[in-house]
Amino acid sequence: MDSSRLAERMRHIGASPTMKGTTAAEKLRREGVDVVDLGAGEPDFPTPPHVCAAAHAAIDAGQTKYTSNVGILxxxxxxxxxxxxxxxxxxxxxxxxxxxxxxxxxxxAALGLFGPGDEVITHIPGWPTIVEQIKLAGATPVVVTTHAETGFVPRAHGLLAATTARTRGLVINSPGNPTGALLSEADARILAKEAAANGWWIVMDLCYERLTYNNVPHNLPGIVAEVMRDRLVLAGSTSKAYAMTGWRLGWAVGPKPFAQAANALQSHSTSNASSITQHAALAALTGPQQCVTDMLNEYQQRRDQVLEWLKEEPRLRAVVPQGAFYVFPDISDFLSPDGFRTSLDFCDALLAEECVVTTPGEAFDAPGFMRLSYATSLERLREGVTRLIRFARKHAPK
Ligand SMILES: Cc1ncc(COP(=O)(O)O)c(C=O)c1O
Known part of the structure; x- marks a missing residue:
């Protein structure tokens, strides 16, 4: 079909690029190829059994109807x-x-808080949906680049330097996808003070909040709420912490006028999250939390291993992620005008030659990098990194 028949907004929006690798991997796997998938943005663990049991119980108890739009009490x-x-x-x-x-x-949050004429600040490398949602709301995303040399950490002074008279809010993702970087509590304090003084919203994407390593203090909600609770929205999810990506359950927490706006938006779009899923999520949040700790410990072991293995090829330079389950190495030493010109070319060829799925930095507005997900077994990780290093060395510019 001629795409000019689509709505104007579709000129500016593309499908989420992070799923492309998964689709390609699935195709190869169906053909019987031994694919190593380091592309996945989701836990490889099964959903904990007590959570699944709660879903079965909900079905058996007939909890299969609409719930209130905002979810069960x-x-x-x-x-x-x-x-x-x-x-x-x-x-x-x-x-x-x-x-x-x-x-x-x-x-x-994007539709409820931002609109035409508003500028909304966020940081890159970052999860592409944040920018696309700001655009869908008709607002203008303003992206602040964070750098590998400083651990990709978003800093208050950098974010504040991007504000103008049109600034309406900031969307901060911490722990960050794809970098695993954390906003520090000190910087959160500075941002909150400035946002309060200027009437900006702060939206915090905390979807990886339970997956931080080494107990780094990360009480961003406490710090920001203390200063500007009436303009703070927190977004959370059971997806990553409880290995529940397919169940589709998250939440928005914020002041009542925002909650009412979100209720209105939801009432005219998807109504409520699945009733069965809501009961499963209730079991996840109120049941034993040891499963979260166990998965976190496993991720940390994998993270440390992958970083160790990557050191075998010093030109693959990776920052130590503080949270989430990705490493984001700089692969620019392997790019050249006569070889792979972009990280996208590099990742495509890695899939074609070595059958390793990764996500190119372009997907996160960060060309020259690649994202490796360590949400897979140590054995598959070892195999994937071995193939990656073999491939990189073979194609390294002379
Ligand atoms: C940074 C970030 N925020 C939010 C989400 C949303 O996850 P979900 O909709 O599964 O809760 C994701 C998923 O990949 C993510 O990476």
């Missing part, structure tokens, strides 16, 4: 209780909206 209470426990912030159940994933929570 028990789950909203459980989200509020978790934030009180984890961060010391107090939210009422009517300040919590249960959504179909953190992605929808962030979409509500």
């Amino acid at each position: 028990e789950l909203r209470q459980a989200v509020a209780a978790r934030y009180l426990l984890d961060y010391g912030v107090t939210y009422a159940p009517d300040e919590v909206v249960i959504c179909a994933g953190g992605k929808q929570a962030l979409f509500h």
Whole structure:
């Protein structure tokens, strides 16, 4: 079909590029090829059994109908209780909206808070959906680049330097995808003070909040809420912490007018998150948390191993991620005008020659890098890194 028949907004929006590798891998696997998939943006662990059992019980108990748009009260209470426990912030159940994933929570934030004429600041390398959602809301994304030399850490002074009279808000992702970088508590304090003084919103994408390493203090909600609770929106999710990506459950937490806006948006789009999933999420949030700790420990072991293995080829330079489950090495030493010109070319050829799925930096607005997901077994990781190093050396510019 002629794409000029589509709505004007579709000229500016592309499908999420992070799923492309997964689709290519699936095709190769169906052909019987031994693919190493380091592209996945999701845990390789199964959803914990007690969570699955709660979903079965919900079906058996007939919890298969619409729920209120904002989600069942028990789950909203459980989200509020978790934030009180984890961060010391107090939210009422009517300040919590249960959504179909953190992605929808962030979409509500974009549509509910930003519009034409507004500039919204975020940081790159970053998860592409944040920028696309700001555009879908009709607002203008302003991206601030973070750098490998400083661990890709978004800094308050860099973000604030990008503000103008049109600034309406900031969207911060911490821990960050694809870098694993954390916003520091000190920088959160500075941002909150400035945002409060200027009437900006702060939207925090905390979808990887339970996956931080070495107990680095990361109480961003506590710090920001203390200064500007009435303009803070927190987006969270069961996807990554509880290995529940397919269940589609997240939440938006924010002041009542925002929660009402999100309720209205949801009531005219998807209504409610799946009733069965909501009961599963309730079990995830209120049940034993050892499963989260166990997965986190495993991710940390894998992270340390991958970083160690990558050192076998010093031209693959990787920052130590502080959270999430990705490493984001700089591969620019392997790019050249006569060889692979871009990281996209590099990753495509790596898939074609060595059957290793990765995600090129271009997907995160960061050409010259590649994302390796370590949400896969140590054995497959070892195989994937071995193939990557073999490939990189073979094609290194002379
Ligand atoms: C940075 C970031 N935020 C939010 C999400 C949303 O996840 P979900 O919609 O599964 O909760 C993702 C998923 O990949 C992500 O990487």
